[in-house]
Amino acid sequence: MFKILVIILLVAAGIFLYNRAQRLAKEEREEALKLKDRASAMPQAPQAETESETQKGHQSVDLDFAETKEQAESKPQPSAEQAVPESPEPEPEPEPEPVKAAAPDVSWGNITLKRAMEQYQASEGAIEAHDALLAVIGECYKQRKNSKYLQLGQEYDTAYSALFAASREKVLSKSPKAEFKGIGFMQLSTLCSDAGRFDAAIALCNKAIEYGLQDGTVTGFEGRIKRIEKARDKALA
Numbered sequence: 001m002f003k004i005l006v007i008i009l010l011v012a013a014g015i016f017l018y019n020r021a022q023r024l025a026k027e028e029r030e031e032a033l034k035l036k037d038r039a040s041a042m043p044q045a046p047q048a049e050t051e052s053e054t055q056k057g058h059q060s061v062d063l064d065f066a067e068t069k070e071q072a073e074s075k076p077q078p079s080a081e082q083a084v085p086e087s088p089e090p091e092p093e094p095e096p097e098p099v100k101a102a103a104p105d106v107s108w109g110n111i112t113l114k115r116a117m118e119q120y121q122a123s124e125g126a127i128e129a130h131d132a133l134l135a136v137i138g139e140c141y142k143q144r145k146n147s148k149y150l151q152l153g154q155e156y157d158t159a160y161s162a163l164f165a166a167s168r169e170k171v172l173s174k175s176p177k178a179e180f181k182g183i184g185f186m187q188l189s190t191l192c193s194d195a196g197r198f199d200a201a202i203a204l205c206n207k208a209i210e211y212g213l214q215d216g217t218v219t220g221f222e223g224r225i226k227r228i229e230k231a232r233d234k235a236l237a
Helices: 002-041 051-074 111-122 126-142 147-154 157-174 183-194 198-210 220-236
Strands: none
Touching (some): 126 147, 126 183, 147 183, 157 198, 198 220
16 A cells, blocks of 8 residues: 555656656747847847958059049149139220321311311310211312312311211110211212212212211212212223
8 A cells, every 4th residue: 555655656746747847848948939039139240341352342442542543643734824814804995086187277268167177176076076077078068169178178088987987886876776867978979089089989989888878869879989980981081
């Protein structure tokens, strides 16, 4: 009876120990799984670069630096003249006024010519000078049968052309739609033609045509040129 009791106790103890060992083993496995899960959840530290990769990266940096240095050295350096900033181009100067010739001796002329000449010599600005010279030419045209008036008037062909251009430019800058008369070119062409300067007379007519001026006749400056050419041909015949 005692032996049976001992055997039962030993069997119970064995069962208890076996169950306890199974439970401890299970807990150890569960704990190991938990540790493994924690380890996988933690961010892994970046692997250190291998020696070859590090050397390759350093080499690339050196090459880039070398290339940048070569490009900097290859670029042409500005010379001393190029380094100095260019000064801005000066603005175009206004067109100079036509220079007046010395006042001629008109003591022989009438009072109208003398006053017109005085106003011309004292005039300032292209517009005022143009109007005064036009008065001088107009009086010479009226008195052209007198050789002194004819000689004086025909000498202003070049001066009048330049003065008309300067005056016209200033008038148009203020009044773009201003209209101009060709009386000055008409009178001068007649004076030059009567003085035997046919080419100068024709040149004055052509200049008036370029400006679109009229001489007050039906045929205009075109017809005047033809009449001057006939007079020239007759004089040379």
